[in-house]
Amino acid sequence: MRNSARCAGNRLLIVAYHGVAPAPDALQPEQIDSAQFDLHMKILRRYFNPLPLVEAVTRLQRGALPRRAVCVTFDDGYANNLTVALPLLQRHSVPATVFVTTGTLFETQWNDRVVEAIRHMSGDHVDLACVKLGVEPLRNMDERRAVVDKVITAVKWLDPAERAQRLRDLERLAGNPAIGPQMLAPAQVVQLHRAGVEIGAHTVNHPVLTSITHEAAARELRDSRSYLEDLLGARVTSFAYPNGKPGRDFDAAHVLLARQSGFECALSTAWGYADSRSDVFQLPRVRAWQRVGWRMLARMLRAYWSESQTLRVAMP
Numbered sequence: 001m002r003n004s005a006r007c008a009g010n011r012l013l014i015v016a017y018h019g020v021a022p023a024p025d026a027l028q029p030e031q032i033d034s035a036q037f038d039l040h041m042k043i044l045r046r047y048f049n050p051l052p053l054v055e056a057v058t059r060l061q062r063g064a065l066p067r068r069a070v071c072v073t074f075d076d077g078y079a080n081n082l083t084v085a086l087p088l089l090q091r092h093s094v095p096a097t098v099f100v101t102t103g104t105l106f107e108t109q110w111n112d113r114v115v116e117a118i119r120h121m122s123g124d125h126v127d128l129a130c131v132k133l134g135v136e137p138l139r140n141m142d143e144r145r146a147v148v149d150k151v152i153t154a155v156k157w158l159d160p161a162e163r164a165q166r167l168r169d170l171e172r173l174a175g176n177p178a179i180g181p182q183m184l185a186p187a188q189v190v191q192l193h194r195a196g197v198e199i200g201a202h203t204v205n206h207p208v209l210t211s212i213t214h215e216a217a218a219r220e221l222r223d224s225r226s227y228l229e230d231l232l233g234a235r236v237t238s239f240a241y242p243n244g245k246p247g248r249d250f251d252a253a254h255v256l257l258a259r260q261s262g263f264e265c266a267l268s269t270a271w272g273y274a275d276s277r278s279d280v281f282q283l284p285r286v287r288a289w290q291r292v293g294w295r296m297l298a299r300m301l302r303a304y305w306s307e308s309q310t311l312r313v314a315m316p
Contacts, residue, residue: 010063012056012274013048013304014071014267015040019078019182020085026141027119027148032288033179034084040288043297044070046316052095053198053238057265057280068304072096073267073285075202075240076109077184082192090195096183097201098192099240099267102227103312106185110167113179117170118144120177130169131155132140149174156243159212160205186231200238201225201263208243209250217254221261228258237264246282246313255281255313270311273303282312 021033032040043049048070051059059065072089074081087098089096093175094148101109119129124139128147131154133239137176155163171177184192193199203209203220204227212220221239228236232277239258243249265280272284286303288296 008275010060010065011304012060012065012069012071012283013300014053014056014073014274014283014285015044015300016267016269016287017072017074017085018076019074020078020088021080027115027145029145034088037085038088038091040171040296041072041088041094043220044072044094045092047297048300050094053200054264055098057238057283060274060276060278061280063276070300073200073240074098075115075253076101076206077105077183077189077202078109079182079188081197082184082188086192086195086197089197090229095196095198097198097200097238098189099200099238100184100189100224100228101202101204101206101209101242102224103204104206105189106181106183108179108182110155110163112182112186113167115148116177117167117174118148118151119227120174122175126173128170128173130173131166145152157208157211160207170303189228189231192271193234198238199228199232199234199236200240200267201228201236202240203242209241209254210248214253218257218261221257221263225261225263237262239263241266241268246270246284246311250313252313255279268312271303278311279315284312 017032020037021031024033025031048068049066050070053071056069056071072094077098081098121138125135127135131151133150135152136147155166189199191201201224204224207220209217225236242248265283267283267285270284271286274283286300
């Protein structure tokens with residue numbers, strides 16, 4: 001009979017966050033806010049063994065992970081990773097990795113531009129032909145949230161240049177709302193690094209890699225890593241695929257690119273845990289979208305103890 005306790009001893013859960021808002025946002029109800037993140041970190045510290053990502057991957061490969069090993073990661077590089085999340089990480093002694101999109105430093109991520117444009121739209125309806133949608137209702141917050149989701153889906157897989165043009169058209173419809181930069185400034189990335197947060201690469205422009213040429217994808221990986229290494233004066237060894245669904249957002253060629261670009265591990269958004277069978281260049285993660293603490297704990301325990309069926313791309 002298989003020893004399930006022994007098998008579970010070398011499993012790694014990697015939790016994926018993006019931004020941590022100072023307070024709840026009715027237009028982004030799925031976004032974790034500071035109070036919820038504080039509870040999440042309390043849960044991780046009490047019921048799991050938080051580890052730095054690089055250490056955890058090394059121990060995973062050696063079969064030397066502690067039971068209920070977990071890593072905390074953030075994608076994109078939001079400024080609130082420093083201003084809101086870091087003090088809570090430090091309060092609970094939880095290490096973390098922030099994957100930075102280098103081309104949007106001190107700017108606003110494209111999906112947040114969609115949110116702010118829809119937030120500032122006037123009237124009860126809007127014609128969204130600029131993003132190849134029709135006339136959409138904006139009469140209440142639920143309808144506006146639905147429109148945000150539709151627009152993000154409509155532009156997510158476009159070439160970055162075309163996506164940028166459509167976003168400019170969308171913002172013109174909203175009266176070009178003035179919103180400050182939501183992403184980390186270069187100096188803030190350095191602050192995180194000096195505070196002990198691991199910095200990983202997340203491309204330059206956050207394209208879905210399957211939507212661009214192989215040569216462009218190679219530049220996205222290589223240039224983001226070299227920029228961060230020059231900025232930090234330190235090696236950058238981890239990478240997160242934008243969007244991150246295996247077979248849809250990246251394929252075997254991009255996994256090979258991650259290896260060739262000098263990274264030592266790469267993370268997807270496939271759901272599940274990593275174990276000794278996992279490809280360290282396609283590590284799965286559990287998205288931290290559960291706002292209620294006990295539900296988040298239940299989701300993580302289910303991921304940790306379930307039989308892994310993690311999706312990944314087949315390598316030649």
